[in-house]
Structure formats: structure tokens, C-alpha cells
Amino acid sequence: MEAFSSLLMFVPVIAVFYFMIILPQKKRDKKIKEMLGALNVGDNIITIGGIAARIINIKDDEITIETGIKKTEIVILRWAVKEVVKPTEI
Template structure:
């Protein structure tokens, strides 16, 4: 007679693997995405930012998802997308 296999005994390793992936990969990435989204939403005129291209600048204008930043000693103005900001270096006081 063939042995009966318990469905739970087959599923438990898959459930454990999914739980490990969730806590090691998915959850930390969600937290990181949430933090970045909050940082981008809090941008304001006067903030010193670093873009994903490595350009440091000061925000002088914000219109929807387009930021105008000043860079360099001659205060050249660049228009960038909001998502292109990697970090805020100094917040305006």
C-alpha cells in the first residue's frame, strides 16, 4: 500500500522559505522605499541636495515634480526631476 503524504509536511518548507525571504529581503526594502518617499515629499526651497548624478545644489524653485537647483559659484540653474534627488545634505532653517 502507498503511504499517505501529509499536505502540511510538504508545504511547511515553502512557507518557511517565504517567511525568510519576506523578513530578509522584502520588509527592509519596503522600509527603505517608504523613507525615500517621505524625504522626497519633504523637499523645500533652500534645501541642499545631492542628485543621483552626483551634483550638489540648492533648491531655488519647486513646481510639481520638477526642481530648479543652483550649482557652482556662478549659481548655474539646473532643472531636475524630483526622483533624481538622492539625499538632502542640509535642510533650510
């Protein structure tokens, strides 16, 4: 009976762990996956390295971006995109 009561105390700990850590992480992962799947040519992005650029080509998991005044082209992997920058309305 004592083993059952200690097991009963363990269940709420697992439930709290699930709802406070695992579930929010799954939601973030889903959101990121949707964002990466919706990338289009012409989108302005910021990479995880902090590079602000515009997408000029998408091929499978490789994305060619254009950055800077000299329009330097860089090839990055799709997972390296941190966020899509929306143009602000004036």
C-alpha cells in the same frame, strides 16, 4: 501527506524571504518618499548623478537647482534627488 510536509518546508522559506528582503525594501521606499515630499526651497541636496546643489524652485515633480560658482540653474525631476544635506554644526 508527503505533499503537506514539502509545503510545510516551503512556508519558512517564504517567511525568511519576506522579512529579509521585502520588508526592509518597503521601509527604505517609505523613507525616500517622505524625504522627497519634505523638500523645500533653500535645501542643499545631492542628486543621484552626484551634483551638489541648492533648490531654488519646486513645481510639481520638477525642481530647479542652482549649482557652482556661476550659479548655474538646472531643472531636474524630484525622483533624481538622492539626499538632503544637513548643515553641520560647529
